[in-house]
Amino acid sequence: xxxxxxxxxxxxxxxxxxxxxxxxxxxxxxxxxxxxxxxxxxxxxxxxxxxxxxxxxxxxxxxxxxxxxxxxxxxxxxxxxxxxxxxxxxxxxxxxxxxxxxxxxxxxxxxxxxxxxxxxxxxxxxxxxxxxxxxxxxxxxxxxxxxxxxxxxxxxxxxxxxxxxxxxxxxxxxxxxxxxxxxxxxxxxxxxxxxxxxxxxxxxxxxxxxxxxxxxxxxxxxxxxxxxxxxxxxxxxxxxxxxxxxxxxxxxxxxxxxxxxxxxxxxxxxxxxxxxxxxxxxxxxxxxxxxxxxxxxxxxxxxxxxxxxxxxxxxxxxxxxxxxxxxxxxxxxxxxxxxxxxxxxxxxxxxxxxxxxxxxxxxxxxxxxxxxxxxxxxxxxxxxxxxxxxxxxxxxxxxxxxxxxxxxxxxxxxxxxxx
Numbered sequence: 001x002x003x004x005x006x007x008x009x010x011x012x013x014x015x016x017x018x019x020x021x022x023x024x025x026x027x028x029x030x031x032x033x034x035x036x037x038x039x040x041x042x043x044x045x046x047x048x049x050x051x052x053x054x055x056x057x058x059x060x061x062x063x064x065x066x067x068x069x070x071x072x073x074x075x076x077x078x079x080x081x082x083x084x085x086x087x088x089x090x091x092x093x094x095x096x097x098x099x100x101x102x103x104x105x106x107x108x109x110x111x112x113x114x115x116x117x118x119x120x121x122x123x124x125x126x127x128x129x130x131x132x133x134x135x136x137x138x139x140x141x142x143x144x145x146x147x148x149x150x151x152x153x154x155x156x157x158x159x160x161x162x163x164x165x166x167x168x169x170x171x172x173x174x175x176x177x178x179x180x181x182x183x184x185x186x187x188x189x190x191x192x193x194x195x196x197x198x199x200x201x202x203x204x205x206x207x208x209x210x211x212x213x214x215x216x217x218x219x220x221x222x223x224x225x226x227x228x229x230x231x232x233x234x235x236x237x238x239x240x241x242x243x244x245x246x247x248x249x250x251x252x253x254x255x256x257x258x259x260x261x262x263x264x265x266x267x268x269x270x271x272x273x274x275x276x277x278x279x280x281x282x283x284x285x286x287x288x289x290x291x292x293x294x295x296x297x298x299x300x301x302x303x304x305x306x307x308x309x310x311x312x313x314x315x316x317x318x319x320x321x322x323x324x325x326x327x328x329x330x331x332x333x334x335x336x337x338x339x340x341x342x343x344x345x346x347x348x349x350x351x352x353x354x355x356x357x358x359x360x361x362x363x364x365x366x367x368x369x370x371x372x373x374x375x376x377x378x379x380x381x382x383x384x385x386x387x388x389x390x391x392x393x394x395x396x397x398x399x400x401x402x403x404x405x406x407x408x409x410x411x412x413x414x415x416x417x418x419x
Contacts, residue, residue, distance in 0.1 A: 009124055009413070010035075010036050010037040010038065010124060010409075010413060011037060011038040011039075011040075011123040011124050011125070012032060012037055012038070012039055012040070012123050012124065012125040012126070012127055012409065013040045013041075013042060013118070013121045013123045013125075013126050013127070013140070014028070014029065014039065014040070014041045014042070014127045014129055015042050015043075015114060015118065015126065015127070015128050015129060015133035015136055015137050015140075016041065016042070016043050016044075016129040016130065016133060017043070017044050017110070017130070017132050017133060018043050018044065018129070019043065019044050019045070019046040020046065021041065021043060021053075021056060022129070022153070023208070023297060023327060024129075024151075024153060024186075024208050024327075025041060025129055026053070027398050027401075027402060028127075028151075028206075028402070028405050029041060029053075029055060030402075031398075031402030031403070031405050031406055032405065032406060032409060033055075035406040035409075035410070037409065038123075039055050040055055040057055040121065040123070041053075041055055041056045041057065042056075042057050042058075042059070042114065042117055042118060042121075043056055043057070043058055043059070044058070044059055044113075045058050045059055045060070046058065057117060059113060059114065059116075059117055060116075060117070106132065106168055106169060106172055107135045107172050107175075110132050110133055110135065110136055111135055111136050111139060114133060114136040115136065115139070115140075118136060118140045119140070119143070121140070121144075122144040122146070123144075123146055124146055124147065124412075124413060125141075125146055125147045125148075125149055125409060125412060125413075126138075126140050126141040126146050126147070126148055126149070127149045127150075127151060128148070128149070128150045128151065129151050129153065130151070130152065130153045130154070130156055131152065131156035131157065131169060131172060131173055132156075134150055134172070134173070134176045134177070134180075135172060135175075135176055137150070138176050138179060138180075147181040147182075147412045147415075148179065148180050148181050149180060149181060149182045149183070149184070149408070149409075149412070150176075150177060150180045150182075150183045150184075151183075151184050151185070151206075152183065152184070152185040152186075152190065152194060152203075153185070153186060154186065154190070154320050154324070155190050155193060155194075155319055155320040155323055156169060156173070156320070157169035157170040157172075157173055158318055158319035158320045159318055159320045160244060160317055160318045160320075160321075173198070174197075174198060177194070177198050177200070178198060178199070178200070181412055181415075182204065182408055182411075182412060183200060183203045183204070184203065184204035184205070184206050184404075184405075184408065185203055185204075185205065185206070186205070186206065186207065186208055186325055187205060187207065187323065187325045187346045188205055188346070189323040189345055189346050190203075190323050191203035191204075191205050193319075193323065204404065204408055206401050206404050206405055207325065207330065207396055207401050208325065208326075208327050208329075208330050209330045209333075209334070209396040209397050209398045209400070209401045210301065210330055210331060210333070210334035210393070210397070210398055211334070211397060211398045211399060212334070212393045212394045212397035212398075212399055213334070215301050215302060215304075215305040215334070215335055215336065216302065217301075217302045217303070217304075217305035217306050217335075218302065218303075218306060219306065220306055221302075221303055221306035222234045222236070222263075222265050222290075222292070222303070222306055222307060223306075225292065226263070226265070226290045228263055229261070231261055232261045232262075232263050233259075233261055233262045233263065233308040233309070233376050234263055234265055234306075234307045234308045234309075235262055235263065235264050235265070235307070235308065235309050235310075235311050235340070235372065235376075236265050236267060236304065236307035236308075236309065236310050236311065236337075237250065237264070237265070237266050237267065237268075237310075237311045237313070237328075238266075238267040238268055238300070238304060238310070238328055238331065239267075239268050239326070239327070239328050240268055240269070240270040241266055241268050241269065241270030241271070241272045241273050241276065241291075242270040242271050242272060243271065243272065244317060244321075245313065245314060246313040246314060246315050246342075246362065247266065247272060247276065247313065248272065248275075248276065248279070249313070249362075249364070249365060249368060250264065250311070250313050250362075250368060251264070251276050251279055251280055251283070251285065251289055252279070252283060252365050253365040253366075253368035253369045253372070254280075254283075254285040254288055254289055254369070255283045255284060255285050256365055256366060256368075256369035257288075257369050257372055257373055258369075258373050259372075259373050259376055259377070260288075261376075262288070262372060262373075262376055263288045263289075263290060264288060264289045264290065264311075265290045265291075265292055265307065266289070266290070266291050266292070267292045267294070267295070267303065267304075268292075268293075268294045269293060269294040273291060276289070276291070277291060300331065301331060301334055301335045304331055304332065304334075304335035304337065305335040305336060305337065307335075307337055308337065308338075308376075308382070309337055309338045309339065309340055309357065309375065309376075309382070309385075310328065310331075310332035310335075310337050310338070310339050310340070311339075311340050311341070312326060312328060312329055312339065312340070312341040312342060312347060313341075313342055313362045313368070314326065314342050314344065314347075315342060315362070315363055316342075316344060321344070322344055322345070323344070323345065323346060324344065324346065324347070325346045325347065325350070329341070329347060329350065330396055332356075332389070333350075333354075333356065333389055333392050333393050333396050334393050334396075334397075335389075336386060336389045336390040336393060337386060337389055338356055338357040338375075338382060338385035338386055338389055339351050339356050339357035339385075339389070340357055340358060340359075340360070340371065340372065340375045341357065341358075341359045341360075342359065342360070342361075342362045342363075343359040343360060343361055343362075344359075347359060350392075350396070354388060354389075354391075354392040354395065354396075355384070355385065355388040356385050356388050356389040356392050357375070357385050357389075358371075358374075358375060360374075360375075
């Protein structure tokens, strides 16, 4: 909803490499709009323009014209490969890493891609959503005297990249983060890491929370959809069904469960769906492992709330994963369902301090199976965790987190900006 109390001096341009705009970006934009800010999101091209909000501006033909022959050739090849290869497949990930290592300069590539569009704007604030667009936002802010905000959605340069690619991204972050007027990120562990690495005074923590609302859900939706018995329990994994999320081990672990009334539902699309379908049949667990296609974000919590528990099986395969607080954690909280998660620092802290479930070592099939069996062994405990989850959604709520964003931007506004 757009506020009528709007000022031309309250304008922000957000930059992102997203094709499907991340929920965090959409929530920040909505909170700022409600507070009277004009918001524009400049994002990469997409084939799903019908899903875009009017505030989203996509990169166009100027992007290709700004590239060198080599860069343009890589971009054209990438666009062609996207038609035939899943984005998060191992082959696509290898090809992208090879492109960064041998053909492209990370900083130069994104500056050239975005500048033809970004140069048309003179807002009060430029907001870089994640590291690839930080250099672009810095140049744009310097050009028109705007403030610069960096929202680090993750510990970007500590993802599962080759070491030389990690070092290059770390150099880009080191070069630009110190000049930002404000830096924010998704949890305290990543905030401390950024502060310590780059000598920053304070990194604002804004959790990827959802709004605290009672969810109108269809009772026992998954039970009906998959024709499950009333006494069956639904353990839900939602999000991309892709590599690096420990889902393959999860499916295999289902054959070791002692409790035969626990059913696993994988809600989402991704490169592993067909592989895992075949694998579940080979292992004889096709009757307890179920696949549900992805749904729009507007429908997600309604379905989530009908599960008996949510699962976060991520492993510490890189420092970024070790410190993760994935969206699904806050979606489970918003939906009011208990959580079984890997014993990683931030997941452990939220799950245990809020009393909304338990964490465990989920690093092998036997340990995964034992953790699931233990989790569902006490119905009274499940009910208590569910009650606590409903209380926790008022603690981890976008009503609160969104106010943090607005307050940060209002503070920048009052520090004296003349675009």
